[in-house]
Amino acid sequence: MEVIREKQAMRDWSRAQRKAGERVALVPTMGYLHEGHLSLVREAKLHATKVVVSVYVNPSQFAPGEDLSTYPRDFEGDLEKLKPLGVDAIFNPFDLYVRDSSASKPDEQKVVTSPGKALKQEESGHETWIRVERLEKPLCGNDRPIFFRGVATVVAKLFNIVEPDVAVFGKKDYQQWRIIRRMVRDLDFGVEIIGCPLLREEDGLAMSSRNVRLSAAERQDALSISRSLREVEDAVRLGEVDATVLEQRVHKAITSAGGQVDYAKIVDQETLLEVKTIEFPVVFAVAARFGSVRLLDNIELQPPVLPQRKSAPSSDPQLGQEIVFF
Numbered sequence: 001m002e003v004i005r006e007k008q009a010m011r012d013w014s015r016a017q018r019k020a021g022e023r024v025a026l027v028p029t030m031g032y033l034h035e036g037h038l039s040l041v042r043e044a045k046l047h048a049t050k051v052v053v054s055v056y057v058n059p060s061q062f063a064p065g066e067d068l069s070t071y072p073r074d075f076e077g078d079l080e081k082l083k084p085l086g087v088d089a090i091f092n093p094f095d096l097y098v099r100d101s102s103a104s105k106p107d108e109q110k111v112v113t114s115p116g117k118a119l120k121q122e123e124s125g126h127e128t129w130i131r132v133e134r135l136e137k138p139l140c141g142n143d144r145p146i147f148f149r150g151v152a153t154v155v156a157k158l159f160n161i162v163e164p165d166v167a168v169f170g171k172k173d174y175q176q177w178r179i180i181r182r183m184v185r186d187l188d189f190g191v192e193i194i195g196c197p198l199l200r201e202e203d204g205l206a207m208s209s210r211n212v213r214l215s216a217a218e219r220q221d222a223l224s225i226s227r228s229l230r231e232v233e234d235a236v237r238l239g240e241v242d243a244t245v246l247e248q249r250v251h252k253a254i255t256s257a258g259g260q261v262d263y264a265k266i267v268d269q270e271t272l273l274e275v276k277t278i279e280f281p282v283v284f285a286v287a288a289r290f291g292s293v294r295l296l297d298n299i300e301l302q303p304p305v306l307p308q309r310k311s312a313p314s315s316d317p318q319l320g321q322e323i324v325f326f
């Protein structure tokens with residue numbers, strides 16, 4: 001298992017693999033790995049002959065005041081977890097951004113920065129951003145307005161550096177997964193995007209690197225998220241299709257447990273537009289804060305009886321049915 005820190009070395013490694021006939025998968029992460037991440041690696045191995053895991057806490061997706069400096073890190077622990085899985089390379093760059101605006105070539109940057117240093121627009125040599133304009137706005141986009149700009153841009157950079165055939169993302173970050181698929185389709189990246197199911201702890205809490213920052217009491221209270229989503233699943237199975245009724249139920253369960261709800265919304269799985277009734281496949285997406293920790297969770301829901309969808313079918317198998325917005 002090679003640890004690669006330089007962009008060019010990463011690109012050279014990947015190109016050599018592909019030249020030798022290998023199929024390369026990339027699993028992008030921010031480290032502090034848990035079983036959710038490892039499930040992505042196992043999935044990646046089913047789709048490729050070589051697997052690269054990137055470990056990089058991307059500063060550009062954190063707004064000032066968010067938890068960039070306290071984001072959990074344990075690179076040695078990550079290596080130990082990846083070793084038994086037969087990962088071929090770990091891409092752990094020191095910094096992916098050009099910080100010195102006087103530097104003419106990205107790899108000749110003169111300013112050495114510490115990992116995790118915020119990317120300030122005025123001091124940065126980086127000024128090119130990818131925005132997935134509509135999909136980035138709802139849900140997490142409301143509370144973190146530059147988040148998906150940073151995610152889409154860094155994932156595009158990783159794709160350009162690693163040049164993978166396939167990349168694997170978790171549906172725990174449901175909106176992120178949809179946004180990456182849309183970016184890949186819209187910008188013709190030659191990479192297949194795989195989405196993996198959300199993995200939970202035994203008690204139901206969605207696995208997340210940030211869970212480690214919950215106190216014991218907060219962690220107990222946070223179970224209100226998965227518990228109320230499970231109740232919603234049961235209610236829908238019994239015929240409840242009114243989105244407002246179901247959203248209010250989850251909102252109340254979380255706030256009663258001491259959480260602060262950023263959103264608890266039932267949205268179309270493809271467009272992420274809010275729905276009033278569950279008539280086609282939807283996702284119930286939640287972001288809630290317990291103490292200083294912001295947690296995501298979601299559950300995909302099917303209507304009790306699936307009626308025909310009103311939109312025209314898309315010819316793109318990666319996106320399935322799609323509403324046209326132009």
Ligand SMILES: Nc1ncnc2c1ncn2[C@@H]1O[C@H](COP(=O)(O)OP(=O)(O)OP(=O)(O)O)[C@@H](O)[C@H]1O
Nearest residue numbers: 029030031036169170172173198199207208209210
């Ligand atoms: N519980 C999970 N199940 C499936 N995939 C997951 C899970 N948690 C994270 N992932 C996926 O792992 C990849 C890397 O995510 P990341 O490193 O940000 O970890 P995280 O646990 O989501 O951390 P955070 O606490 O920042 O939300 C993403 O594609 C993410 O969706």
Ligand SMILES: CC(C)(CO)[C@@H](O)C(=O)[O-]
Nearest residue numbers: 028029030058151154173
């Ligand atoms: C996709 C990602 C690695 C980009 O920094 C991050 O948002 C994450 O870990 O989900």
Ligand code: BAL
Nearest residue numbers: 030061062147173176
């Ligand atoms: N997996 C989400 C990364 C973030 O919250 O920044």
